[in-house]
Amino acid sequence: ISAPSAETGSIGVEINGKVVWAEGKPAETRSGEGSVTWSWQVNGEDTLLLTVETMEEGRYRIDLRTASGSATRYFIHMAAAPEAWFTGVFERVVDGHQNNSWEEGISTGLGLRGEKMDVKLKPTVSAYAPFYISSENYSVFVHGTWPGFFDFCSSYPGHVQAAFEGSALEMVLSTAAEPMELVRRHALETGPSIVPPGWAFGPWRWRDEHFNKKEYFDGTPVQTPYNSDLAEDVMLMKFYGIPCTAHWIDRPWGPGVRGFDDYEFDPDRFPRAPEMIRWLNRNGIELMMWIGPFVMGEQADYAEENNYYLESNIWRDSRQILMDFTNPEAVKWWGENGPGKLARMGIKGFKMDRADGEKLLDSLHLYTWEGTSYRENFNDYPRQYVRAAYQAVEPVLGDDFILFPRAQYTGSARYGGLWAGDTNGKPEGLRSAVIGMQRCAVMGYPVWGSDIGGYWGEFNRETCLRWLGFGCFSPLMETGPTLNRGFWNIIEGTRPDEELIATWRLYSKIRMEIAPYVRSLAMEARETGTPIARPLFLQYPGQPEAWDDWQTYLLGPDLLVHVIWEKGKTSGRLYLPEGETWIDAWDLSQEYAGGQYLEVEAPLYRTPVFIRKGSALELGDLEALYEESLLLAGKPFDLSELELLEIW
CATH class of the missing domain: 2.60.40.1760 (glycosyl hydrolase (family 31))
Known part of the structure; x- marks a missing residue:
């Protein structure tokens, strides 16, 4: 000092x-x-x-x-x-x-x-x-x-x-x-951090908005009894052989002006919701739902009448009553009638939005139920929110669920993972996610994912291809919202994007192979505090190069990953840490001694990945898997025939 x-x-x-x-x-x-x-x-x-x-x-x-x-x-x-x-x-x-x-x-x-x-x-x-x-x-x-x-x-x-x-x-x-x-x-x-169930470490799919249409994107009449966008995703992922372990529904999904009244499904947008959940489960897919820290509709009346709320910012002219999670009665009521209610329907994942200042007021002169000023409470609110959801869901589902908020502060990791917020889809957005994942690893937030392709901004096809590889080799893999379309119609009026579909399939298949390994790393994080994704300097602090090359990181001890985020680049220069021999996952005949920089060729589908020699991990022939995926991506489909194959 x-x-x-x-x-x-x-x-x-x-x-x-x-x-x-x-x-x-x-x-x-x-x-x-x-x-x-x-x-x-x-x-x-x-x-x-x-x-x-x-x-x-x-x-x-x-x-x-x-x-x-x-x-x-x-x-x-x-x-x-x-x-x-x-x-x-x-x-x-x-x-x-x-x-x-x-x-x-x-x-x-x-x-x-x-x-x-x-x-x-x-x-x-x-x-x-x-x-x-x-x-x-x-x-x-x-x-x-x-x-x-x-x-x-x-x-x-x-x-x-x-x-x-x-x-x-x-x-x-x-x-x-x-x-x-x-x-x-x-x-x-500040933890220890959670260990989500095995399915949560597989590949997820989501859209920002699910529309229930009379026709699919190609003009085929819709016959499914469920939401057409969701059914389209599931049927075409099955057709292409793209594995999916979870599908999440973002807002709007309920009635009301913002599609979030009273934790009820909108029967027009999501008809026969209980049967839809069972259909997803028969296909090996768990359902996740968007929720917020506020209530709307009749629940807003009840929360206001019982003084369960905090004063808050008005968001888009909507009446949203922000919950006061310092009030035990409010926590119990919200838990039973919000996330607990969904858990009892069989919903096992919760995307927990909006606890980071969009709604929160900052004041030294307003106080929570327990007497804390809004200003002191401000940073703690995300932890209170995810803890309240955990307390509501855990008695119903045991350990078979995941909470997935975007806002984090000290203590949040005990209850949930996180995603990287509303990241731009431009190349620098991917760059920011690579840095954010590693910063979160240092801060004690190991269970992390990002929106593959970015959440908003101009959709960048090249960046999305690169992001699929990064998402696969992140603690959590979630593909979406991709302009609320599948890669089969990512640009309206064109034929399916075979390279995007093939790359999505490639990395979803790889993800299924490494999911048990990633979950074992989450268990290690809980037991020892060692993060899942690791900046090179954490594992190799005595090597100056490990402090410089942030585009290269470790997923556990055995996988070394390099992310190319720049537009137009088809090669990369990465550092291989000394003291190990590294095997090129794309060409298993190539082994490299650590302690050197290496130039690697990296076409858009190929994220540079190296396996530490001595590891028990086996990824298989990745080039052959990509070629297989390209062939499948070129197959024509008939959505009406795919509907007939389903047991609704």
Whole structure:
């Protein structure tokens, strides 16, 4: 802890809107073995207290507060070596609007030196943790949920600044021989993380909106008794031999202006919903549903009458009553009549949207049921939301379900995984997802997925092909929304995109092969804190190249994956870590000694993947699988004939 300049002290406080820095030699008090407190006089008669307590070897609790409790924000500066490297804190690449994270020309990678970021939820790429690690083999974890910021040598080139609101600043500084130990320790302290059921590690399919039409996209009359878009997806995936273990229905799926009233299915959009679920299950597919942290329709009346709500932002002129998850009665009622109700229907997955600031109000003058200000509650709301859903669903389904929110803060990983928010489909959107997955691994959020092809923006066919490979070799694989169309009609008025269909089939088949391996990694994450996807530096910290090549990562110890995100590139340069022999998964006759960079050819369907020699993993002949998939993708289909094959 040191001062970054003559004008700025090493530690300080904000009192009545003014920042006061500690000055002069402090008084020192030792209170028992392993604890020392220093004190300074500040702001007239107040006292600033800094306590450092040794918790165990290599772990130190740092507590900064004023004796009177008058301070509202605390500052601390820590010296950083010239080459020190930092990561963690948030999923988005850089701070500000999420669009900044996929801006053309962006250069920030996995490391955060030179960046300053708020530690306060922003939609929609919204996994946060007040935690970072340094290449100097230390980590910092700030306790509590008050907003703050980290500044990694941006304002002061030789210093990291941490500043957080609240009545005190309490943080834990940990040291270790290697960064993996810091990540493991944090993950276990704030978790442990969930282990979803086996089906959740297979390939998923979804659309942002399901329409129930009288004709399929090619003009074939619809005869299915269920939603036509969903039936089309299932029948054509079966026709092409594309495996699918889960299908999720996004909003709108219920009645009302926003399709989310009262946790009821809209019978026009989704006729015969209970029979539809059973039909999906007969096809080996579990159903997942979109939900939000608010209620609508008659449920909104009830929540309002019983004071179960928080004041919230109005979203698109809709009456949405935001639940107060600090109220035990509200949690019980919402759980029984919301996710618990769906679980009793046999729905086993829940995409949990909107807990990250689109609805939340930020105020020091509004309070939750338990008396916390909205501002202190703001970052904690995602954890409360996913915990409430877990408490509702677990008694019904045991461990056979997955919760899948987009917003995360300390403690969320105990209850659910996450997806990467509403990422743009442009090449830089894929780039941001590769970085976000690895940041989440560091922060203790191992069960992660992203919308293959991006959620919004211009659909980029080349990027989608690359994203299919990345999605396959992510902790979770979810394909959608793909413009609410299948790859057989991704561009209206054209014939099926055989290359996209073949690549989707290729990676869905590979995913089925590695799903047990990925689930075993989720179990390891729960038991040891070791993430599923691993930045190279976590596994090989002694190799400088492992800190530089963020486009290459490990999926567990045995698969090394390189993502090409740039448009027009058909080759890549990647680092193979030293100490291992790496086998090219696309040509098993090719083995390479680690400790070198390698140029690899990578046509659009081919994500560079290497298997660690000695691994028991077998992916088979991937080139042959792709050629088989291309042949199948060229077969003509007749949807009316496919309907006749179904037992509705």
